[in-house]
Amino acid sequence: MLYRETGQFKTSYQSDQALFTITQDRFLVGAILAVAVFLIPFGINDYWSKSILLPFLVFALISLGLNILVGYCGQISLGTGGFMAVGAYSCYKIMTSFPELNLIVVIVLAGLCAAGVGVLFGLPSLRIKGFYLAVATLAAQFFLVWMFNKVPWFYNYEMSQITAPPREVFGVLVTSAEASPAAQYLFMLGFVIVFTWIAMNLVRGRVGRSWMAIRDRDIAAELMGVRPLQTKLTAFAVSSFYVGMGGALVFTIWLGTVEVTETFDILQSSFFVLFAIIIGGLGSILGSFLGAAFMTLMPVVLKVLLVDVVGVIPVTAKHIEFILVGSLIIIFLINEPHGMARMWGIAKEKMRLWPFPY
């Protein structure tokens, strides 16, 4: 009833190929975008921006990137932190070497640098598969983080902690602490919207279909004429491009300062994002967003609930939080191994049959 598609006929090729073919979906996405673009910037403050919206958006972008590689192309990667670091440090080098360059261009260039490095570390994927590939990409994580900490050229021979210099985009300050939360939020949101749109189109087109063919059965895909070399390497390139831009945005917009060993540490980046897409749903755009929301917001929500509402002392709250987040992940995965995106699918199914779901 609530979600009925009956009677929605597609009468042209154009409407058949639309991103959202169902009226309700179009309406929902339109409403969310309208709130995100026109409403939130007026009510945003530092806390909402720095602690909730920016981390959610940036991790959504990074999860999207990793989902392309893991979810769509089936290549497991544990090098996410390393590729984020490439994005952040190349962004810093480009920003400080060419101060006049527009920040949007800088971030896209940083993504391209990460894409190059991603292709390099993706080469072993042609020979090794599954867990063995995961171990090989782990090398990217450790090597890249070590390199950015070790070679002083990357941090301009100063302290190893890099800080984003103030930069304006279209006359509005977006980096450094003086930037308004609304400007930073809109800048980040712009990236997320544009690149989500690109990803949605990529995965349903020729490139995306060849990724999925490789994922589902590589030998069969090869027999049908999908070239494993190009397909796997484009997946690594596109994925690292997204992850690298994410790293650059973490550095410039969200944190403003980065210490490579901590920010891009394996637990806080590589595993964090991998968990996000597993919980959200592998091979799903929506899943990347839901997973990023779960992983970034759950600790904050639990902290607010336990400390401010229930009145538990902070350290006990932290211990409870460790236990709860861990058990929530397990509960989620037992109830729905295909992630939160699948749960949303089931919810849609129920709404279709409402008020008599079964």
Added chain:
Amino acid sequence: MKFRTMAIAAASAAAMVAGAGFATVAAAYEYTVPNLVYRTGPYAPNGIPLANGFIDYMNMLNERDGGIDGVKVNVIECETGYNTKVSVECYENLKNEGESGALIFNPHSTGVTYALIPKATADEIPILSMGYGRTSAADGTVFPYIFNFPATYWSQASVFVKYVGAKEGGMDNLKGKKIALVYHNSAYGKEPIKTLEVLAEKYGFELMLLPVDHPGQEQKATWLQVRRGKPDWVFMWGWGVMNQVAIKEAAAIRFPMDHFIGVWWSGSENDVAPAGDAADGYLAGTMHAPGRDFGAIKDIITHVYDKGNGGGDLDRVGEVLYNRGMLEAIFTAQAIRNAVKIHGTKEINGKQLRDGLEVLTVTEESLSADGLSNFMKPFKVTCEDHEGAGLIAIQQWNAKDQKWVLVSDWIEPMTDIVRGLVKEDAGAFAKENNITPRSCS
């Protein structure tokens, strides 16, 4: 069915969060002093006494004097786990807390201090990174809201070199000696390198750099290098679990403990205890005396612990890091008193507290008034100098009596060298970030 229960649970959780926004109750004016602490994670052994010392002293003031000049102090702890992202979340969450707003932040991590410097400066909230953080923040003209008195890492590194020089029978004998620096491979651990390099060139000793990666539980390779390189002295910039492991490893290769000096964050009871008797003779820098023989601590025991309100265990009161946490609270309280005096109102904000910090003067009289005779040496903060160039002593661990003993005089840092480096680094920071240094006259 299952889906419905889950949906209801999610909805009620969301409602509770939304309700939390309106749950604040209006109360009398209080000084809101947030504290970023870590009672969990690999740095907890050091974080716990530090946090307890701070909250106990403030609770003691509330009990004994009814607060500071009659206004209660409200300490709000936020658990960070020594993590920068969580600390930033804590900062944003707490900066507008209470009627006064957050008056001051103690980040308790050099990395977090780096992350908060631009934010706090924009929000006009002072940061007290007492004896840690960015060394060049000692230049108050470029960093108006950041304080790192009573002494910085660079001052401390210069004091260690002076101490070694004295032990070797004169600074000239440093020539040809080899000093190794075992450091936490982060912004914190790398702080002293620049100064030590300058001093190595000046006095002709050889510097050997040995990084240890977070969290520092694995140091076999590092100490193998020490055994091979045979340095005459080892300095250590460590924190958390790293300290204990380093001291145990040093003992395992039989490195002489009295030639092993830790920074003042690597010199507490927790760090030496696991190595047992082998740690006997280990040296560490300090800015204050250890132990319980001070009026302030006796007051804490009477007014807080005897009433059952202590932050931790009574037998850990008086530990090195406990006393340091207490010292942070004492300086904060003094700065609040100064600010109240300057601005003529008890309802101060962060910006006004900054003015109180800039005139902070520690004298023998003020120390004995705070119940801290012989606790530390006097120093003075000014608008230009946020370090105060305090004196630093070396303490030694006595494993038999289980206590730290001061073994040196209070040593003056090589201010001329350190100050030059500070000016240089602060100038570079100002240029990179388009800051015009303010005038202090």
